[in-house]
Amino acid sequence: MKLIEKEIIMDKEEIERTLLRLTHEILERNKGIKDLVLIGIRTGGVYLAERMRAKITTIEKAQVPLGIIDITLYRDDFATGLPRPLVGKTEIPFPLKDKKVILIDDVLYTGRTVRAAMDALIDFGRPKFIQLAVLIDRGHRELPIQADYVGKKVTTLPEEDVQVYFREAGEEDRAVIRVRVS
Amino acid sequence: MNAPQAEKINLNQTSNQPKIKWKRKDLLGIAELDPAEIELILNTAESFKEISSREIKKVPTLRGKTVINLFFEPSTRTRTSFEIAAKRLSADAVNISTSTSSVVKGETLIDTAKNLEAMNPDCIVIRHSASGAPHLLARLMKVPIINAGDGAHEHPTQALLDLFTVREKLGHLAGLKIVIAGDILHSRVARSNIFGFLKMGAEVHLTGPRTMRPPEIEKLGVCWHTSLKEIIPEADVIMMLRLQLERQEGGFFPTLREYSRLFGLNMELMKETKPGVLIMHPGPINRGVEISPEVADGPFSVILDQVTNGVAVRMALLYLLVGGTE
Numbered sequence: 001m002k003l004i005e006k007e008i009i010m011d012k013e014e015i016e017r018t019l020l021r022l023t024h025e026i027l028e029r030n031k032g033i034k035d036l037v038l039i040g041i042r043t044g045g046v047y048l049a050e051r052m053r054a055k056i057t058t059i060e061k062a063q064v065p066l067g068i069i070d071i072t073l074y075r076d077d078f079a080t081g082l083p084r085p086l087v088g089k090t091e092i093p094f095p096l097k098d099k100k101v102i103l104i105d106d107v108l109y110t111g112r113t114v115r116a117a118m119d120a121l122i123d124f125g126r127p128k129f130i131q132l133a134v135l136i137d138r139g140h141r142e143l144p145i146q147a148d149y150v151g152k153k154v155t156t157l158p159e160e161d162v163q164v165y166f167r168e169a170g171e172e173d174r175a176v177i178r179v180r181v182s
Numbered sequence: 183m184n185a186p187q188a189e190k191i192n193l194n195q196t197s198n199q200p201k202i203k204w205k206r207k208d209l210l211g212i213a214e215l216d217p218a219e220i221e222l223i224l225n226t227a228e229s230f231k232e233i234s235s236r237e238i239k240k241v242p243t244l245r246g247k248t249v250i251n252l253f254f255e256p257s258t259r260t261r262t263s264f265e266i267a268a269k270r271l272s273a274d275a276v277n278i279s280t281s282t283s284s285v286v287k288g289e290t291l292i293d294t295a296k297n298l299e300a301m302n303p304d305c306i307v308i309r310h311s312a313s314g315a316p317h318l319l320a321r322l323m324k325v326p327i328i329n330a331g332d333g334a335h336e337h338p339t340q341a342l343l344d345l346f347t348v349r350e351k352l353g354h355l356a357g358l359k360i361v362i363a364g365d366i367l368h369s370r371v372a373r374s375n376i377f378g379f380l381k382m383g384a385e386v387h388l389t390g391p392r393t394m395r396p397p398e399i400e401k402l403g404v405c406w407h408t409s410l411k412e413i414i415p416e417a418d419v420i421m422m423l424r425l426q427l428e429r430q431e432g433g434f435f436p437t438l439r440e441y442s443r444l445f446g447l448n449m450e451l452m453k454e455t456k457p458g459v460l461i462m463h464p465g466p467i468n469r470g471v472e473i474s475p476e477v478a479d480g481p482f483s484v485i486l487d488q489v490t491n492g493v494a495v496r497m498a499l500l501y502l503l504v505g506g507t508e
Contacts, residue, residue, distance in 0.1 A: 070229065073241040073271075073501075087229040087501065123238040 003161055003178040009154050010164075010175040015135065018151040019048065022133055023055040025149050030100055033060050035128065037099045039067045041117050042088045044106030047166040048135060052104065067092035069103075074116035090120065097125040102149075106164040106175075108134040111145035136175055138162045204502040208320040208327040211336040212377040220381060224346050226498035227491070233270055234493055244273035247304040247504050251277045252294070253330070254285070254310045259465050259489060260330050260339070264307050267496035273304070273504070295319050304504045308332075326503040334368050339499065340464050341374035343492040345382060347484055348419055350491065351460055356383030359416050364423035364445060364472050365434075367394040371464045372423055376402055387413050390423075390445055393434040410445055414454050421462040422447050422473045438471055448474040452482070460484050 010018065030036055033056060040049030046068050053066050070088035103117055118130060133149035138156045154177070156162060161178040165171035202218050212220070233241055249268040253261050261277060268275035278298075280286065285294060291310070298306060305326045308316050313333035320327040331337040349355050360379045366372045366388055379386050380403050388399065389407040399406060407413045414420065425441065435441045447461070461473075461483045469475050478485060 073233075073243040087226055087498075089229045090232055119242070123236055123240070125237050 001180050001182050003163075004181055005176045006160070006179045007177045008174055009136070009162070009177055010152060012173040015151075015164075015173050015175065018135065019051055020055055022135075022149045022151055023052050023059065026052070026102055026131075026133060027056065027059065029131075029148070033062060033064050035098065035100045036102065037065045037067065037094065037096065038102050038104060039069050039092065039117075039121065041103065041105040041113060042068060042070045043169070044135075044164050044166065045104045047168045048106060048133075049104040050168070052133075065094045067094070069117050069120055071113055071116040071120060074120045076112060076116065092124050095125050096121065096127045098128045101127040101130045102133055103130055104133045106135045107162050108132070108137045108145075108147050108150075109140060109162070111141045111143035114145050115143050135164060136162060207503070208316070208329075209338055209499055209503065210316050210320055210327065210329045212338045212341050212374045212381070213336065215338075215381070217381050217383075220342070220345065220378065223342055223495070223498055223502065224349060226502060227342075227346050227495045228350075230497040230501070231491065231494035233497070234490070240270050240272055242272045243501060244268070244271040244304075244504055247271075247273040248302070249273050249275050249305045249307065249500065249504070250298055250303045251275060251330075252298065252306055252308045253278065254280045254291075254308070254315075255331065257309055257330070259492065260309065263489070263492040264328075264330065264339075264496050267493050267500055270493070271497055271500055273500065276303070291315060291318070292322060295323060299323050299325055305500060328499060328503065331370055334370050334373070336374045336377075337370040337464075338374050339492070339496055340371050341378040342499075343488055343495040344371075344375055344421070344462060344464070345378050346491045346495050347462070347488050348460060351484060351487070352418065355379065358384040358418040359387060360384050360419045360421065361387045361389065361410075361413050361417040362421045362423065363389045363410050363447070365394050365425050366390050366399070366423070367396050367434075368426040369423045375421065376404055380404070387417070389413060391435050391441065410447065410451060411454065414451055415456065417455065417459055419460045419462060420447065420455070421464075424464065424466060425468055425472055442471050446470075446472050446474065447477050449476050449480075452477055452480070455482070458482070462488060465489070 038049045038053055040046035049066055053064055057063050068091045070090045072087045101121060114132060121130060131148040134147045135151040137147055137150045137153045140158055156177060163178055164175045167173050202222055204222060233239060251261055251264050265275045265277060303325055305328060307328045307330050308319060309330040310332050313335035315332050316327050316329035329336060329338055345355060362372050362375060376386050386404040387407055388404050389410050395406060459482055461477060463473055463485045467473060467478055
């Protein structure tokens with residue numbers, strides 16, 4: 001079984017424009033950068049968070065803190081006998097107490113990753129609130145979770161796979177739908 | 183204002199990890215591990231270290247799992263470290279020390295272990311005065327076994343935390359000169375560290391009283407030196423061993439004072455060391471015997487970092503051995 005690319009849903013320019021829009025929405029809704037922190041979910045979310053932070057720096061002429069969260073240790077399928085995933089580092093070198101946390105991921109699907117990330121975040125202190133920003137919402141939620149900022153809503157079939165590639169990982173920026181072929 | 187800190191974040195940390203999977207049921211010694219496995223443990227431990235500095239020092243990963251610490255020899259550091267590691271992963275830790283167990287009623291090791299296994303634990307951590315005791319249990323039982331020190335044989339988790347500490351402080355392991363000094367003959371810490379550092383590409387130099395030199399030790403690929411003074415100027419790491427008075431019947435050296443004068447690390451000898459040398463000790467320290475208090479508490483000592491890192495390394499091992507199945 002392997003995956004083949006069926007359709008490009010966002011190209012390089014579209015991703016950049018969308019990130020700029022999301023950044024403006026975040027700044028508008030939160031009235032600037034006071035108490036704002038960005039947390040990217042490893043790995044795609046971290047690249048997006050980095051880029052959004054750079055855009056905030058250009059717009060607001062000031063930097064916001066950026067953290068990284070790895071959700072492996074908070075997964076709900078850990079005890080069910082799946083192969084042990086490698087654990088990445090969580091790096092949040094600042095307190096979250098009373099902060100406005102923007103949690104960032106590339107694709108929102110079942111909502112289980114976001115659930116795990118929220119559990120992990122709250123172990124670092126009690127934020128004022130957590131808002132969720134995603135590049136793509138592909139539907140098929142299994143938990144009552146929704147994003148505050150959505151780059152693009154895409155209708156997909158459950159058996160399809162949505163993948164975002166990043167230049168930081170040596171790929172050309174793009175988001176694609178992939179299908180399994182046997 | 184927090185931004186400069188955030189700059190240090192390494193985006194590609196996960197991609198540098200070796201793409202190997204943990205396959206062993208037990209951790210019995212360093213001798214049987216290959217370098218990629220050691221690296222996997224150290225990299226995993228790196229991700230766990232940060233958990234101990236959080237406001238809530240606990241992750242839910244091993245919720246519902248039970249870890250039994252079965253200690254047939256006294257221990258503060260190792261037993262507490264395993265217990266804290268288990269608890270920070272949300273596992274339940276049960277501690278059994280032999281003075282309060284049925285061992286005093288004459289129960290054999292195998293019977294004790296079989297009875298514990300009947301209560302369905304998910305991991306047994308064992309320390310025993312007989313070399314090979316953990317290996318015996320590992321053969322007889324389905325539950326993962328971690329060797330927390332067996333006689334004068336191996337103490338793998340100590341070696342892993344030592345490797346972790348050196349790698350953390352100096353950035354790498356290959357090419358370093360590691361000096362291990364003191365009671366080599368009775369030291370399982372020395373044995374595990376010799377295997378570990380050699381496998382990771384470091385040079386290992388040993389020194390101590392002639393009476394405490396294991397026969398044919400060079401066959402392991404190490405160099406023996408007759409005095410600490412002769413090797414100290416080149417050392418990147420100096421690991422002092424505890425004189426294990428409980429494992430010997432005496433006769434290895436004339437007096438403690440003489441031992442300390444010839445093989446103890448003191449401020450006088452520290453003048454000869456390289457700048458930035460790491461001073462290590464597995465604990466417990468005999469202050470004024472193998473290491474002087476000023477050195478143990480001095481600026482080059484990483485003795486307490488070793489203890490801190492022990493928790494992260496043991497969390498990583500419990501994660502690899504207990505978490506999930508493959």
